[in-house]
Amino acid sequence: MKSCSFTLIFNMKIPFIAARIQHMRTNFFLFILLLSGLSACKIIKNPSTPIEKIILEDVVVTPSSKKVILSYKPMETRVVDLVHTKLFLSFDYLHQWVNGTAVLSLTPYAYALSQVKLDAHGFTLLRVAQLKGRDTLTLSYDYDSLKLNVSLASDLLLKDTLQLLIQYIAKPNEIKTGTGKAISDARGLYFINPLGTDPNKPRQIWSQGETEYNSGWFPTVDAPNEKHTQDIYLTVEEKETTLSNGLLKDTKHNLNGTKTDHWQQLKPHAPYLTMIAIGNFIVTKDTWRNKEVSYYLEPAYAPYARTIFGKTPQMIETFSKITGVDYPWDKFSQVVARDFVSGAMxxxxxxxxxxxxxxTDREHLxxxxEDIIVHELFHHWFGDxxxxRSWSNLPLNESFATYGEYLxxxxxYGKDYADMVFAKNLEAYLRSKNKYQESPIRNYYAEAxxxxDVVSYQKGSWILHQLRNEVGDSAFFKGINRYLTQNAYGTTDIHNLRQAMEWASGKDLQVFFTQWFLGKGHPELQIALKRNTEKNRYELEVKQVQDSSFGLFTINTELAYVSLHADGTSKVKTIPITIQQATETIVLPPIGHELILSYWIDPKGNIPGVIVETKDPNSWMFQAGLATGYQAKQRAIKAISNLPYEKDSSIQLKLITQLLSSSLYYDQLTALDLIEKLDTFYAHFEPQIIDMALHNKVVEVRDNSMYLIGYKGKGELAKSILLQGLKDSSYEVMATSLQSLSITDETLCLQKCIGLESIQTATLQRTISWLYASHAKDNKNAYYKSVLGKFGMYRNSILNAYFTYLRNQNKAVLEEALPILENYYTLSSDRDKAKTFRSFLKTLQAKSKETEFFESVTFKAFKEKVQTDYAN
Ligand SMILES: [Zn+2]
Structure with missing residues (x-):
């Protein structure tokens, strides 16, 4: 899975977020940030069109006063082996039910059985029977709406296979927790716009099995250590397109305007990976080595299928080469669905x-x-x-899928780019202080x-990176191949990975796996290089200063140092070092009369932790100029930017000049970031910034330049550049220019917004909706009416903007807005619409001065309806 269910994704220029929030006269972006009560973020940049994406992380949940004692979470005990699942499904859109017949082939796992227990969430059971040749033998059962316990007519022996028939109606919307609460994000199967009332959404059905939710639509052994093969027969309307795992074997056209698609997968996989999707999709087909690679998109996006997914065959080839294991499955399809609960599955x-x-092609800029496509694809080796074997071992799926993005x-695109993107993973983990106490392999947790979280994904990916450094590239990839081939179609825990890596490297990796995968926290290293004049040598002092509960780490890494020779030349040397003790003194090789000008550890950037080096400004400059690894270079840049700049401004000026002339675009981004932070440099570099804003090939560089011009530039020159930004090919750059213009010339900005209202793209309309919310004085009801419900996942942001706009409006505008909101509310098929409206209405009423409006009968009736829907 890519990004957990508590995430929200949107584009923004990261280095400037804090500054933007400070600078803006309104809390424009704060609203967007707080939209779902989320904080902190993960950034991913993409190479061809490098706009940063922020994935907001987990909501920080305040623990209740009662201390919850978590119990050990074992692997699910194997009692019965689900060999094959055959499903015949049709769909009742009116009730959002599934009419199902399942035939499960089951054998005992280790012992003979008199009963078979299955997961089946919220079913109405019609019949449970055993199939014996042509005979059907009805069986008795107990069912508590979660577990189905079938009593067998005779004991099932190890050599026997039971064919169990279950006829049922699945009611995924009616699944309740143990306490009787309906679960909105654990249905397993979702009906989107089932009655077709929502004008902004197609009708779709799709499933989401991870973690143990597929038992919401078919009876199964819902555990990751089960593996089954499957035949799925989907009866749908003729006009609908279906997708499932494996191959479409055939389609039978029925007499009543329906058809039955038969999907078959004869390679075993875990039940949580079983899927169906149904909707109006256009299928675009490519191939990889004669296997189908296909893209299922809504008709409006089908023309862009190859823009979006066209690199997939090449990605499959890349991972087949990297792992040494050819893509193992029958085909590779991707479908885009509405209102999905996560990023991708x-x-x-x-x-x-x-x-x-x-x-669209233009939005693609x-x-x-690409990262999300790559992540899910790499799961087809690691995960699928x-x-x-248990959710405690999730890093075996998610750390690898995240590391797949790096690989x-x-x-x-090369190591420089990969390192730059990968750095954000470590930053995301280090920001999540509430996660330091969690180990990647987690045997104790409340819910799967x-x-x-950031430990299983981002930190785990860095541990793999450090493991690769520990054993070397050759052994690392040999170990990966061993792990995949020895455990193909099977399940593993972390020790299987350790053994494969030990086999490949010949090294004992117990200490490494114990401290990184089973342990908590991360090392914090304080480092200083000292000249011991008495002994005429240099000594590196390394202190481990992390929280003592994390223990001491054993780290094999390298030290790079710059030595100045007698002839005036300097050279970077690298030596291996091992850090083990609380305080470690490492003696450098004798260097005679040479001087060491600078030094840094972990030059390749592998350590998942914090490194603090002490040195003077010149030494930092050497590091910034000579370090080849992204991490070491960024440490130096950060240190220089933090120097008191009245005193050392020449060094900072030199650094920015150096970064701006770099051929790496992210050096230019860092330079822009520094100019933003070190206030006085803007004027000095303005011509270069303007040039980058107008002519740089990289969207993100143009975008961040436009931002800077808006906030630091002055007068007509800044305004004229921003107006040119409104004609950029990138919508992001247009949106940023528009925001920047609101600072420079509010009236002109609002005029330009009107001209851009007709461009139907999410980035621009979300920006305009918030600019109106903050700046518009006139009646914008017609505009908001035209954009409400549109632009996919941005729709709630736009709705929030509308409510924010209304806070400052008079009674007449509010009265005109009410039917618009009511109409939208009635037609919307959003799962959480009552929750969303309830919260927005509350804030609107609290912040608006028009108290009389909120006393009106119509407003009260609407509020009551929302309240009643919410309660239900
Ligand atoms: Zn994933």
Whole structure:
């Protein structure tokens, strides 16, 4: 899965967020940030169109006063082996039910059985029977709406296979927790706009099995250590398109205007990876080595299928080469669905993406979503082919899928770019202080969903990176191949990975796996280089100053140092070092009369932790100029930018000049960031910034330059550049220019907004909706009416902007807005619409001065309706 269910994704220029919030006269962006009560973020940049994407992380949940004692979460005990699942499904849109017949082939796992227990959430059971040749033997059962316990007519022996028939109606919307609460994000199967009332959404059905939710639509053994094969027969309307795992074997056209698609997958996979999707999709087909690679998109986006997904065959080839294991499944399809609960899901050979992946050629310039495609694809080796046997071992799925993004970037775009993107993973982990106490392999947790976090994803990917450094590239990839081939179609825990890596490297990796995968926290290293004049040598002092509860880390890394020779030349040397003690003194090789000008550890950037080096400004400059690894270079840049700049401004000026002339675009981004931070440099570099804003090839550089011009530039010159920004090919740059213009010339900005209202793209309309919310004085009801409900996942942001706009409006505008809101509310098919409206109405009423309006009968009736819907 890509990004957990508590995430929200949108584009923004990261280095400037804090500054933007300070600078803006209104809390424009704060609203967007707080939209879902989220904080902190993960950034991913994309190479061809490098706009940063922020994935907001987990909501920080304040623990209740009662201390919850978590119990050990074992692997699910194997009692019965689900060998094969055959499903015959049709769909009742009116009730949002599934009419199902399942035939399960089951054998005892280790012992003979008199009963078979299955997961089946919220079913109405019609019949449970055993199939014996042509005979059907009805069986008795107990059912408590979660577990189905079937009593067998005779004991099932180890050699026997039971064919169990279950006829049922699944009611995924009616699944309740143990306490009787309806679960909106754990249905397993979702009906989108089932009655077709919502004008902004197509009608769709799709499933989401991870973690244990597929038992909401078919009876199964819902555990990651189960593996089954499957035949799925989907009866749908003739006009609908279906997708499932494996191959479409045939389509039978029925007499009543329906058809039955038969999907078959004969390679075993875990039940949580079983999927179906149904909707009006246009299928675009490519191939990889004669296997189908296909893209299922809504008709409006079908023309852009190859823009969005066209690199997929090449990605499959890349991962087949990197792992040494050819893509193992029958085909590889990707479908984009509405209102998905997460970013994307790696259902075997049928990945389901959230709707932001669906975009036009021009929108592609701003965010191609390549990382998400790569992440889900790499799961087809790590997760689908070899599956973590319990959710405690989730890093075997998610750390690898996240590291797959690094491997693909490194292979495709080179190490510099890959390192730059990868740095954001470590930053995301280090920002999440509430997660320091969690170990990646987590045997104790409250809910399985809790382990889908920054530790399993981002930190875990860095641990793999450090493991690669520990054993070397050759052994690392040999170990990966061993792990995949030895455990293909099976399940593993973390020790299987350790053993494969030990086999490949010949090294004992117990200490490494214990401290990194089973342990908590991370090292914090304080480092200083001292000249011991008595002994005429240099000594590196390393202190481990992390929280003592994390223990001491053993780290094999390198030290790079710059030595100045007698002839005036300098040279970077690298030596291996091991850090083990609380305070470690490492003696450098004798260097005679040479001087060491600078030094840094971990030059390749592998350590998942914090490194603090002490040195003087010149030494930092050497590091910034000579370090080849992204991490070491960024440490130096950060240190220089933090120097008191009245005193050392020449060094900072030199650094910015150096960065701006770099051929790497992210050096230019860093320079812009520094100019923004070190206030007085803007004027000095303005010509270069303007040139970058207008002519740089990289969207993100143009975008951040336009931002800077808006906030630091003055007068007619700044205004004229921003107006040119409104004609940029990138919508992001246009949106940023528009925001920047609101600072420079509010009236002109509002005029320009009107001209841009007709461009139907999410980035621009979200920006305009918020600019109106903050600046518009006239009646904008017609505008908001025209954009409400549109632009996919941005729709709630736009709705929030409307409510924010209304806070400052008079009674007449509010009265005109009410039917618009009511109409939108009635037609919307959003799962959480009552919750969203309830919260927005509350704030509107609290912040508006028009108290009389809120006393009106019509407003009260609307509020009551929302309240009643919410309560239900
Ligand atoms: Zn994932």
């Amino acid at each position: 790696e259902n075997t050979s049928a990945v389901l993406h959230y709707e932001m992946v669906q975009h 701003d965010n191609p979503h 082919l070899v599956t973590c 693909y970037n490194e292979y495709t 969903d809790d382990v889908f």
